[in-house]
Amino acid sequence: MAQEINDAHGERISFERLVIAVKETLQRAGAAPEVAHTLALNCASCERDGTLSHGVFRVKGYVDSLSRGWADGRAQPRVESVGASFVRVDGANGFAQPALEAAQPQIADALEASGVAVIALRATHHFSALWPDLEPFARRGNIAMAMIASGKLAVVPEGATRPVFSTNPFGYATPVAGHEPAVFDFSTSSMSHGDLQLAAARGETVPPGTGVDGFGQESDDPAEILDGGGIRPFGGHKGALLSFMIETLAAGLTGGSFSFEVDTEAPEGAHTFRTGQLYIVIDPEWGGNGVYPERVRGFIDLLRESGMTRMPGDRRYANRAEAEALGIPVTDHIRQLIG
Ligand code: NDP
DSSP, rough: OOOOOOOTOOOOOOOHHHHHHHHHHHHTTTTOOHHHHHHHHHHHHHHHHOOOGGTGGGGGHHHHHHHHSSSSSTTTOOOHHHSSSSEEEEEEEEEEHHHHHHHHHHHHHHHHHEEEEEEEEEEEOOOOOOOHHHHHHTTTTTTTEEOOOOOOOOOOOOOOOOOOOOOOOEEEEEEEETTEEEEEESSSSOOOOOHHHHHHHHOOOOTSSSSETTTTTOOOOOOHHHOEEEOOOOTTTHHHHHHHHIIIIIIITTOOOOOHHHHHOOOTOOOEEEEEEEEEEEEEESSSSOOHHOOOOOOOHHHHHTTTOOOOTHHHHHHHHHHHOOEEEEEHHHHHHHO
């Protein structure tokens, strides 16, 4: 569930200033300037669009992983084109976003040659939302999807006696004629780990079916679910099987770690997870009908007319427009960052 913007201070900060503040913090923790810049853009974009769970709130986690030497902020990704459509990236223990950026020329070549780019990242840490990775592809007219073996074992499918999946997010972006791209991006668990922590901190209960306690019994207590229990996949066996697919593609296929492999590797206090990510980008021109964005626009118009008025991206684009006009609300996390 997306968090509400906390405009407690009534203050605003410009996007550019926030990027600089995050970048400087990450550089002090050991990231190379270009890596710090890429992560700062990602982080500030999340904050600007109201994806606060992956905005400035995450800076401490990046810093902890960088300063412990768990993630390499100076890694040089190795990019290989191993077929007309297949791009392999060894992130060399760096972050996924700079690794994806390093592969952009090979992705463009694959799209040109075959209409499809499969991008397999391994030995990469992904600690953010997926939409910032995907939206630029859709802005360039392509369809894009992404999935992550996200690392922390937290999800117990029905029948299992312990967590075997992470919250395994999946994202999808498509161009829409005459409109911003439609982009959705969510974890495949009934509730994200962050939202469960927030509910526990507030002393709230969670809806039936959210998770189990350490004895495998259904629980509405988020603290029990977090402490030795587990979160359920969303949609019962359907969510579990999506997680299975994501682990097999983002880890099994890429050669990155499965979520079950990473938990024991990270040193105490390191927040990010070195796993794998799979991206698939498609040039819709190759579909042959020449009017893909118009067809999607017509479909979305029909959905809105039918009463499905809330489309993915609507909330983010509204927040972005407001932030561009007024600045980004200064939350407690931003206040701590800028001093
Ligand atoms: P949500 O359940 O909040 O779903 C978010 C998505 O659904 C957004 O695309 C949102 O659009 C869209 N949406 C929300 N409500 C509606 C609605 N009523 N109708 C249509 N679309 C709607 O996501 P989660 O809490 O599961 O995940 C939050 C974030 O956490 C994601 O960005 C995910 O990638 C990230 N994550 C990252 C991990 C990692 O390892 N890097 C691990 C797990 C999660 P809009 O943007 O407009 O609100």
